[in-house]
Amino acid sequence: MEKKVVSLEDRIPKLQQQRKQKTNRRLISFLSIFFLLILLVIYFQSPLSKVSSITVKGNVHVESEKIIEMSKITTSNGFWNINTTKTSQLIEEHLQIKQATVEKKFPNHIVLQVDEYDSIAYLEENGVYKPILENGQVLKDRTVKVPADAPVLINWNQEKDVNEMINELKKLSPSILNSISEIHHAPNKTDPWLVHLYMNDGYEVMASVRTFSKKMNTYTKIVSQLDENSKGIIHLEVGSYFESYTPIESKEEGDEAQDETEG
Incomplete structure (x- = not known):
């Protein structure tokens, strides 16, 4: 089989063309980098940077x-x-x-x-209300006129007591937390952690901070079992019982008196 022989004269144009293409590619790359650097310099010197x-x-x-x-x-x-x-x-x-x-x-x-941080409560001091954040931080330099998005803490003088109360409030469901209007610190001889709550639905609650979240999370269930026309105090200190504002005996006596009058 005969081998095809390419003369040197035939190869030179091809080599020259390849070299020219390689040189052009290098030139294009160099010019691209150069212009890119120029654009970067212009960018960093302009207001756009x-x-x-x-x-x-x-x-x-x-x-x-x-x-x-x-x-x-x-x-x-x-x-x-x-x-x-x-x-x-x-x-x-x-x-x-x-x-x-x-x-x-x-x-x-x-x-x-x-x-x-959300405001989980407000601390009342001398007629002004200071937000208490969910992390327990009291914003002493910021006050609001009428708190509407969280309970108000009244008669709370010790920071450690406030922190204990906030830790319990954080454990409440949002619906129950939003139903509390005021939380008064009302310690007595038997329970230094006693609190007196005023609820937005008209009820009052007596509870202890130590068991507050556990018992208050049953508040909705307790209220659902009460006569909606009978308001009073729900006691959650030790056991759970309801104390009506109007004693049952007084109501019965009133009914009897009314019957006698009608008779």
């Missing part, structure tokens, strides 16, 4: 301006220089912020997403 706007989401009680201030982000900051982890930690130093996340949105927008 700075933070243009900041949005705060998820806040209810803490003002957006305060959250932005705590983040230490301004429109003079470089967009890519912002440390999202460190910024989140700065925002979470606020007593009412449970968690914060920082999101960068190209080309230069920042989103601060926060999750606040």
